[in-house]
Amino acid sequence: MExxxxxxxxxxxxxxIISILLIxxxxxxxxxxxxxxxKEAEAGVNVTAKTTDSLMFxxxxxxxxxxxxxxxxxxNGSITQSAKVKATLKPNSTTGEAxxxxxxxxxxxxxxxxxxxxxxxxxxLIKLTGPDNKEYTTIVEDLKHYESIxxxxxxxxxxxxxxxxxxxxxxxxxxxxxxATGNATEVQEWQVDVVFINYEGNQNAx
Numbered sequence: 392m393e394x395x396x397x398x399x400x401x402x403x404x405x406x407x408i409i410s411i412l413l414i415x416x417x418x419x420x421x422x423x424x425x426x427x428x429x430k431e432a433e434a435g436v437n438v439t440a441k442t443t444d445s446l447m448f449x450x451x452x453x454x455x456x457x458x459x460x461x462x463x464x465x466x467n468g469s470i471t472q473s474a475k476v477k478a479t480l481k482p483n484s485t486t487g488e489a490x491x492x493x494x495x496x497x498x499x500x501x502x503x504x505x506x507x508x509x510x511x512x513x514x515x516l517i518k519l520t521g522p523d524n525k526e527y528t529t530i531v532e533d534l535k536h537y538e539s540i541x542x543x544x545x546x547x548x549x550x551x552x553x554x555x556x557x558x559x560x561x562x563x564x565x566x567x568x569x570x571a572t573g574n575a576t577e578v579q580e581w582q583v584d585v586v587f588i589n590y591e592g593n594q595n596a597x
Contacts, residue, residue, distance in 0.1 A: 443483050444480065444481065444482055444483050444489035444491065444571075445479075445480070445481040446478065446479070446480050446481075446489075446491050446493070446569070447478070447479045447480075447481075448476065448477065448478055448479075448493075449476070449477050449479070450474065450475075450476050450477075457470075458470055458587055463587070463589055465543070467544075467589060468542055468543070468544040468546055468589055469542045469544075469546065469548065469586050469587060469588045469589045470586065470587045470589070471548075471584055471585065471586040471587075472584070472585055473582055473583065473584045473585075474582075474583050475580055475581065475582050475583070476580070476581050476583065477578055477579065477580050477581075478493055478567075478569055478578070478579045478581075479576060479577070479578050479579075480569045480570070480571045480576065480577045480578075480579075481571065481576045482571040482572070482574060482575075482576075484574070487572070487573060487574035488570075488571065488572050488573075489570065489571045489577075490568070490569075490570045491568075491569050491570075492566040492567060492568050492569070493566075493567055493569065494562060494564060494565050494566065494567070495519070495562075495563045495564035495567065495581065496560055496561060496562055496563060497517070497553075497560070497561040497563050498559070498560045498561075499553060499556045499557050499558070499559055499561075500557060500558060501557060501558075502553070502555065502556055502557035503557075504554050504555060504597050505554065505555050505596060505597065506554055506555065507590070507592065507593065507594045507595070507596045507597055508590050508592045508594070512540070512588070512590060513535075513537065513540060513552035513553075513554045513588065514554045514587065514588055514594070514597050515552070515553050515554045515585065515586070515587060515588075516537065516540060516548055516549070516550035516551065516552060516553070516585070516586045516588065517550050517551050517553050517583065517584070517585055518548075518549060518550035518551075518583070518584040518585075518586070519550075519551075519563055519564075519581065519582075519583060520581065520582040520583075520584070521564075521567075521581060522579035522580055522581065526549060526550075527563065527564060528549075529564070531551060531561055531562070531563055532561070532562075533556075533559070533561070534551045534552065534553070534556070534561055535551065535552045536549075536550070536551050536552075537549055537550065537551075537552060540588060542588050542589045542590060543589050543590055543591045544589070548586050548588065550584065550586065567579075
């Protein structure tokens with residue numbers, strides 16, 4: 392029996408977007424994930440008058456998962472990394488109030504991961520935690536959400552199965568409300584966790 396599992400080269404890219412704005416890109420080769428953080432983007436028109444509200448999105452984190460023989464072997468657990476994205480609403484100075492909604496999408500490209508332990512054991516999970524610090528579990532078309540996936544070390548994980556998804560756009564959250572009152576800026580923070588599950592079986596294909 393080999394002391395460590397061997398991880399072959401695989402490609403996986405996904406993009407998290409709010410509304411039509413790119414806020415996070417994750418790419419990987421040899422099971423390596425890294426977020427490309429873009430500049431702060433603004434939705435709607437620029438703030439040029441006292442009656443204009445400002446809705447902005449920004450990324451505050453980097454996801455980097457490097458699976459190798461040292462950290463993903465038979466004596467190791469799963470690998471998880473997180474990133475955070477923010478939606479910020481600044482009300483206009485005339486009314487001091489603003490109400491908006493936005494969408495959160497998941498775009499997956501060039502994903503060559505596959506199931507090594509069966510369809511009921513996802514290799515890649517993505518967990519989305521909303522501004523209320525609760526995991527987002529609403530039904531998403533063509534994405535199955537798992538409440539509990541146990542790895543080789545008996546650790547439990549939850550999230551949407553994105554193991555072999557590719558070239559697809561998923562609407563994760565629709566018309567999420569954001570409101571600012573009293574001339575105060577409202578900030579909503581979403582957390583994204585990506586986990587590469589380490590199972591008891593042979594995962595050489597990934």
